[in-house]
Amino acid sequence: EILLTQSPATLSLSPGDTATLSCRASQNVGTYLAWYQQKPGQAPRLLIYDASNRASGIPGRFSGGGSGTDFTLTISSLQPEDFAVYYCQQRSNWPSLTFGGGTKVEIK
Amino acid sequence: VQLLESGGGLVQPGGSLRLSCAASGFTFSNYAMSWVRLAPGKGLEWVSGIKHSAAVTYYADSVKGRFTISRDNYQNTVYLQMNSLTAEDTAVYYCATSQQLIFDYWGQGTLVTVSS
Numbered sequence: 001e002i003l004l005t006q007s008p009a010t011l012s013l014s015p016g017d018t019a020t021l022s023c024r025a026s027q028n029v030g031t032y033l034a035w036y037q038q039k040p041g042q043a044p045r046l047l048i049y050d051a052s053n054r055a056s057g058i059p060g061r062f063s064g065g066g067s068g069t070d071f072t073l074t075i076s077s078l079q080p081e082d083f084a085v086y087y088c089q090q091r092s093n094w095p096s097l098t099f100g101g102g103t104k105v106e107i108k
Numbered sequence: 109v110q111l112l113e114s115g116g117g118l119v120q121p122g123g124s125l126r127l128s129c130a131a132s133g134f135t136f137s138n139y140a141m142s143w144v145r146l147a148p149g150k151g152l153e154w155v156s157g158i159k160h161s162a163a164v165t166y167y168a169d170s171v172k173g174r175f176t177i178s179r180d181n182y183q184n185t186v187y188l189q190m191n192s193l194t195a196e197d198t199a200v201y202y203c204a205t206s207q208q209l210i211f212d213y214w215g216q217g218t219l220v221t222v223s224s
Binding site: 001032034036038042043044045046049055087089091094095096097098099100101102 | 144146208
């Protein structure tokens with residue numbers, strides 16, 4: 001099973017700041033990595049797939065990068081609606097799909 | 109795209125429950141589907157997946173042998189039969205489309221609580 005380790009667990013920032021979230025895989029996943037956003041009481045939402053491709057309707061302030069074992073999600077100029085939990089997910093080790101433990105982006 | 113889960117509730121340890129997910133707004137028979145859960149205080153966990161034809165199914169090790177995924181492409185519905193439930197299965201269960209193993213669209217979830 002491929003383990004995904006997200007850091008930090010919690011990120012305390014102010015609106016307008018830039019958030020940089022990390023996801024590290026225990027094995028090479030190529031670019032088969034996605035990012036999701038989840039707000040309390042809501043379903044997760046796909047943000048980024050294949051490491052750097054924004055999903056339909058996702059604002060340009062969300063960007064993803066990386067390959068192999070190290071990935072980042074960057075949120076530029078945080079908006080109030082961006083404070084949420086973010087998860088990475090790999091699809092390299094099919095059919096064993098795994099998520100990271102999540103990073104909570106909270107208001108400082 | 110709309111996915112509407114149902115069937116959650118309170119069940120005793122060792123009991124069974126069947127979740128349903130009714131899909132609309134897209135050609136259901138063309139899409140692979142999955143179930144993903146969120147346990148209290150934990151992160152997302154993929155549970156099971158099924159290809160569009162229903163011929164192939166997949167399970168996480170944590171549920172293999174206890175859960176069964178199925179689908180009815182005429183009723184546009186995917187199911188999750190859960191047997192031998194334990195407290196560790198307590199979670200909100202989401203269904204999601206999973207084309208190319210990416211979870212594009214999600215339902216709002218249904219809560220399963222396993223407790224005596």
